[in-house]
Amino acid sequence: MPEIVVEGISKTLGGLLTLGEINVNAADKDFVGILGPSGCGKSTLFNIISGLMRPDQGCVFIDGHDVTGKTGRVSYMRQKDLLLPSLNILENVSIPLVLKGLPRKKACDQALEHFKQFGLAGFEKYYPRQLSGGMRQRAAMLRTYLFSSDILLLDEPFASLDAITKRKMQSWLIDVFNQINPTVMFITHDVDEALYLCDRIYVLSECPTVVKLEIKIPFCRPSHGRTIVDPVYGVIRDAVMEALAI
Numbered sequence: 373m374p375e376i377v378v379e380g381i382s383k384t385l386g387g388l389l390t391l392g393e394i395n396v397n398a399a400d401k402d403f404v405g406i407l408g409p410s411g412c413g414k415s416t417l418f419n420i421i422s423g424l425m426r427p428d429q430g431c432v433f434i435d436g437h438d439v440t441g442k443t444g445r446v447s448y449m450r451q452k453d454l455l456l457p458s459l460n461i462l463e464n465v466s467i468p469l470v471l472k473g474l475p476r477k478k479a480c481d482q483a484l485e486h487f488k489q490f491g492l493a494g495f496e497k498y499y500p501r502q503l504s505g506g507m508r509q510r511a512a513m514l515r516t517y518l519f520s521s522d523i524l525l526l527d528e529p530f531a532s533l534d535a536i537t538k539r540k541m542q543s544w545l546i547d548v549f550n551q552i553n554p555t556v557m558f559i560t561h562d563v564d565e566a567l568y569l570c571d572r573i574y575v576l577s578e579c580p581t582v583v584k585l586e587i588k589i590p591f592c593r594p595s596h597g598r599t600i601v602d603p604v605y606g607v608i609r610d611a612v613m614e615a616l617a618i
């Protein structure tokens with residue numbers, strides 16, 4: 373059974389049927405991309421999977437347990453990094469561990485163990501405003517990882533970055549995730565980003581939203597060999613673009 377199963381989810385928001393009937397899943401250590409037009413309900417879907425919002429119909433199962441409307445099982449990184457400006461980076465990323473009940477010193481010590489892996493070594497005492505966009509995203513990613521390390525929902529984590537930083541971050545993400553092996557669901561508007569990072573992609577329709585296309589990416593991670601000159605890449609890219617009606 374897949375680790376995350378989203379079964380028959382529907383949701384009406386502001387009187388509009390936003391999510392029609394959504395069925396998606398992710399296997400253990402899967403990296404699943406979610407693409408869809410703006411406003412189709414991608415963030416709403418993540419709010420439901422994370423338990424922050426209840427669906428009108430349908431269920432969310434994780435490891436076979438019904439977790440519909442229950443928070444705490446998965447980590448969720450929203451579009452903005454949401455780092456607290458008055459705390460330094462070490463204090464910021466330690467927050468999930470403090471919330472889990474660890475004494476502050478122990479939480480910081482535990483968080484520190486991951487600073488090198490997340491490219492933050494030496495920046496422990498910096499405040500968010502003193503970091504580049506890429507570093508802030510890495511800090512936000514580490515904080516997400518420390519909340520729950522095995523299932524991560526990432527909502528457009530690189531959307532605000534310039535093209536060069538974004539490419540570096542994608543490459544970094546592949547390297548780190550090949551070490552920590554989480555199950556990931558990843559929202560993006562960037563077709564090439566999805567093809568570069570993901571094992572499988574769902575393309576969602578306009579509202580009322582359903583899954584329009586599910587496509588398996590036939591390249592193995594690490595995917596440094598996936599290039600736009602690969603003919604298979606081109607075929608898949610065209611299919612995704614067509615489903616998005618771009």
Ligand SMILES: Nc1ncnc2c1ncn2[C@@H]1O[C@H](COP(=O)(O)OP(=O)(O)OP(=O)(O)O)[C@@H](O)[C@H]1O
Nearest residue numbers: 385386387390408409410411412413414415416417
């Ligand atoms: N709490 C709410 N009450 C009413 N309408 C809402 C609420 N939250 C979201 N919406 C609406 O529901 C729709 C889906 O929003 P959502 O943010 O999930 O879409 P999205 O696909 O993530 O969009 P984007 O790609 O632009 O980030 C939008 O039309 C939005 O305005």
